[in-house]
Amino acid sequence: MYNLQQRVNNVFSFAVSVIGTVLAVIALISAITGYGSVTNSISVHPDNVKIVTRRYGPENTDYRNSKSEFARLSFDVDADFTPMFNWNTKQVFVTVVAEYQSKNFDRNSVVIWDKIVTSKDKAHLKLRNVRNKYALIDVSQQWNYEKANLTLHWDVTPYVGILQAGQSFTSTGFILPPFSAQ
Numbered sequence: 001m002y003n004l005q006q007r008v009n010n011v012f013s014f015a016v017s018v019i020g021t022v023l024a025v026i027a028l029i030s031a032i033t034g035y036g037s038v039t040n041s042i043s044v045h046p047d048n049v050k051i052v053t054r055r056y057g058p059e060n061t062d063y064r065n066s067k068s069e070f071a072r073l074s075f076d077v078d079a080d081f082t083p084m085f086n087w088n089t090k091q092v093f094v095t096v097v098a099e100y101q102s103k104n105f106d107r108n109s110v111v112i113w114d115k116i117v118t119s120k121d122k123a124h125l126k127l128r129n130v131r132n133k134y135a136l137i138d139v140s141q142q143w144n145y146e147k148a149n150l151t152l153h154w155d156v157t158p159y160v161g162i163l164q165a166g167q168s169f170t171s172t173g174f175i176l177p178p179f180s181a182q
Contacts, residue, residue, distance in 0.1 A: 026088065027161035035156050035164060036083030071098075071136035071176050073112075075150060077127045079168075084156055085120040092117040093155040094125070098136055100148035100176065112136050112150075136176075146176045 081092050096113040112132035117123050138146070152168040 023160050027158075030088045030158055030161040031164075033086075035086065035089065038084065038154065038166065038168075039080050069137070071148075072132060073136070073174070074129045074131050075113075077125050077130060077152065079125045079152060081117055081123040081125070081154065082120055084154075085123055088158045088160060090118075090157045090159050092123070093157065095153045096132075097151050097153055098148050099151060100146045102138060102146055108138070110134070110136055147173055148176055149173050 075096065077096065079094070081094070084092055094115045094117060095111050098110045098112050100108050102108060112134050113130060114133065115125070117125070154166055156164045156166075158164075
């Protein structure tokens with residue numbers, strides 16, 4: 001009546017249905033229980049904000065002759081992500097975002113630093129005088145006393161389920177002065 005191909009197909013379909021149901025239940029439990037709360041603080045020392053100027057783009061091309069002002073700064077991060085690690089957490093992706101307003105644009109957000117936390121043992125970040133990893137440059141290529149804020153953002157990557165994100169509610173403000181040749 002039933003041949004071998006039909007029997008293998010039935011067993012395979014049943015196994016895939018069971019595995020899909022188990023994964024859906026795991027994703028639902030993770031979404032309901034959440035990942036806990038984070039205690040964090042981030043601070044910038046105003047004397048650690050420096051504006052430097054250099055040519056934008058590769059040195060051997062001549063498509064843009066103007067110089068751009070880059071903001072170099074150092075900041076402190078103290079954040080504890082250990083409550084976010086549970087049986088379904090694969091990693092936590094942490095970023096520091098600089099947000100400011102300029103004359104031309106109301107909202108500017110630039111990622112200046114990031115880190116991937118892969119285990120609960122390394123989840124408590126207590127970093128001092130961290131320099132920005134990525135360039136902080138404005139579209140206008142000049143800083144003119146813009147007030148900027150640093151905010152800590154994180155994304156929890158689960159083994160199974162949807163990505164969950166959050167950010168710190170307190171941000172640290174500082175001023176981006178114009179370049180002054182010394």
